[in-house]
Amino acid sequence: MTFAASSAQQSGFRWVACASTGNTSASMAAYAARGNMHSLVLIPEGKISWGKLSQSLDYGALTCQLRTDFDGCVRILNELVRQKPVYLLNSVNPYRIEGQKTAAIELMEQLAWEPPDHIIVPGGNLGKQFGDRKALLEMRELKLISRLPKLSIIQAQGANPFYRSVREFGGKKIEAMTADTLATAIRIGNPASWKKALRVLRATGGEVEQVTEVEIAVAKAEIGADGIGCEPASAVTLAGLKKLRRSGFVKPGESVVLILTGHLLKDPTSPLNSIGRSF
Amino acid sequence: MTFAASSAQQSGFRWVACASTGNTSASMAAYAARGNMHSLVLIPEGKISWGKLSQSLDYGALTCQLRTDFDGCVRILNELVRQKPVYLLNSVNPYRIEGQKTAAIELMEQLAWEPPDHIIVPGGNLGKQFGDRKALLEMRELKLISRLPKLSIIQAQGANPFYRSVREFGGKKIEAMTADTLATAIRIGNPASWKKALRVLRATGGEVEQVTEVEIAVAKAEIGADGIGCEPASAVTLAGLKKLRRSGFVKPGESVVLILTGHLLKDPTSPLNSIGRSF
Numbered sequence: 001m002t003f004a005a006s007s008a009q010q011s012g013f014r015w016v017a018c019a020s021t022g023n024t025s026a027s028m029a030a031y032a033a034r035g036n037m038h039s040l041v042l043i044p045e046g047k048i049s050w051g052k053l054s055q056s057l058d059y060g061a062l063t064c065q066l067r068t069d070f071d072g073c074v075r076i077l078n079e080l081v082r083q084k085p086v087y088l089l090n091s092v093n094p095y096r097i098e099g100q101k102t103a104a105i106e107l108m109e110q111l112a113w114e115p116p117d118h119i120i121v122p123g124g125n126l127g128k129q130f131g132d133r134k135a136l137l138e139m140r141e142l143k144l145i146s147r148l149p150k151l152s153i154i155q156a157q158g159a160n161p162f163y164r165s166v167r168e169f170g171g172k173k174i175e176a177m178t179a180d181t182l183a184t185a186i187r188i189g190n191p192a193s194w195k196k197a198l199r200v201l202r203a204t205g206g207e208v209e210q211v212t213e214v215e216i217a218v219a220k221a222e223i224g225a226d227g228i229g230c231e232p233a234s235a236v237t238l239a240g241l242k243k244l245r246r247s248g249f250v251k252p253g254e255s256v257v258l259i260l261t262g263h264l265l266k267d268p269t270s271p272l273n274s275i276g277r278s279f
Numbered sequence: 280m281t282f283a284a285s286s287a288q289q290s291g292f293r294w295v296a297c298a299s300t301g302n303t304s305a306s307m308a309a310y311a312a313r314g315n316m317h318s319l320v321l322i323p324e325g326k327i328s329w330g331k332l333s334q335s336l337d338y339g340a341l342t343c344q345l346r347t348d349f350d351g352c353v354r355i356l357n358e359l360v361r362q363k364p365v366y367l368l369n370s371v372n373p374y375r376i377e378g379q380k381t382a383a384i385e386l387m388e389q390l391a392w393e394p395p396d397h398i399i400v401p402g403g404n405l406g407k408q409f410g411d412r413k414a415l416l417e418m419r420e421l422k423l424i425s426r427l428p429k430l431s432i433i434q435a436q437g438a439n440p441f442y443r444s445v446r447e448f449g450g451k452k453i454e455a456m457t458a459d460t461l462a463t464a465i466r467i468g469n470p471a472s473w474k475k476a477l478r479v480l481r482a483t484g485g486e487v488e489q490v491t492e493v494e495i496a497v498a499k500a501e502i503g504a505d506g507i508g509c510e511p512a513s514a515v516t517l518a519g520l521k522k523l524r525r526s527g528f529v530k531p532g533e534s535v536v537l538i539l540t541g542h543l544l545k546d547p548t549s550p551l552n553s554i555g556r557s558f
Contacts, residue, residue, distance in 0.1 A: 029506075034505065034506035050547040053547070054544070058549075059504070225339045229337045265547075268544075
């Protein structure tokens with residue numbers, strides 16, 4: 001987000017804005033605060049977790065919960081930036097992609113530049129995967145890595161427009177839908193970057209898969225029981241891996257990295273809901 | 280917490296336990312999970328933040344909210360470990376202190392081994408400060424650093440037994456009290472390690488100070504507006520620094536490190552409470 005916020009400043013904007021399911025807004029608000037800029041956050045009312053809402057508020061963003069879903073927030077924001085001098089910081093902004101590359105670069109550095117066979121990521125608005133792909137291609141071009149891992153994208157069954165696009169329409173079109181999943185970070189029915197995500201799958205040989213709410217909850221509990229923990233959307237990676245193993249796409253002995261995109265603390269009510277009782 | 284959990288394992292215990300205002304329990308539960316051990320957490324009912332509660336639950340700790348305060352949880356736990364083979368992991372456990380040293384060591388490493396003039400920390404159960412002091416003394420003995428920073432401890436006015444011990448009784452005794460503050464991480468009325476904390480102040484020349492709820496809230500808002508954010512207890516450091524500047528204890532031009540002991544996400548309801556309205 002630093003790249004993107006800097007680009008806004010250098011272009012003379014005083015306001016940055018995003019539509020968000022929570023993580024993007026927290027990040028943008030933090031860096032805007034550090035850069036002494038105003039930030040505007042549009043979020044779907046009641047559909048982002050408390051952790052993420054608290055971050056936007058604490059960092060001083062003008063935080064607006066709108067009576068619509070994420071996709072509705074995107075539409076409203078697109079209209080707003082046409083009319084007002086507000087800098088759009090969603091991942092349609094190429095500087096955002098540049099920032100999102102860093103996760104893949106840091107990953108390779110931590111793996112001593114030895115790529116895993118697979119990287120598995122959650123699929124929401126689908127910009128992140130494009131950042132990963134861009135980074136991987138650049139690292140290969142610079143000979144930092146010798147090959148590309150297969151980058152697979154997992155969606156929640158209740159928010160699976162990209163999955164259906166690939167599996168039903170061969171990627172030729174996408175049908176927007178009303179998304180519904182407790183994995184709120186990827187509760188997105190009309191992903192802006194779906195065509196870029198297609199290029200990711202084709203460039204890396206990755207797959208797309210979907211998982212049910214129960215599969216997500218089980219995976220999340222397993223990640224928690226391992227002492228790591230994550231927010232629900234991140235757990236789709238483990239749930240998806242199980243499916244990809246069963247299908248044979250991920251073979252025994254292959255190395256896999258699951259990218260847990262959100263800390264457990266981003267969604268503190270989630271364990272309370274799953275456990276459902278207190279002493 | 281890794282040191283402490285390892286010591287438990289090597290001693291043959293299968294259960295580790297702590298009383299906590301939240302952060303300790305989250306950490307213990309995480310490492311116990313990784314070490315395939317059972318963990319028991321005793322917390323004061325309704326007095327720990329959602330973020331921390333969610334962590335204990337997600338990591339699989341047997342989490343008990345007791346109808347008492349933190350000090351009451353400590354009493355009950357002390358009784359329990361006398362009767363059952365459960366390993367106590369609060370900071371009366373010396374291995375815990377060993378683990379707590381690492382924060383000060385990492386701090387010095389990041390400062391290229393050049394100590395600041397002051398380090399300011401929140402004061403709760405007062406074990407952490409002792410870990411800091413131990414680390415600083417050891418680093419000086421190893422000639423990694425040439426001098427000690429002054430280590431000052433800040434308490435909330437509603438939970439200030441140590442402050443009163445030093446200011447009213449010259450550190451000769453401590454009067455337990457019923458603690459009450461929104462800075463729940465330091466909502467402790469009978470700190471177990473108060474004598475150790477005295478040694479910290481004497482060894483480093485540090486001060487003890489107290490701050491009001493309003494001063495804490497203002498400081499927290501300032502830390503959030505800087506794009507960093509923290510839980511309320513951590514903000515006592517900034518609030519305390521302002522007082523120490525006014526009193527002249529911290530002089531103009533001196534370097535100060537404030538240790539923010541808890542991430543904003545540990546207490547997500549706090550910004551919502553302070554702002555008090557939504558659009």
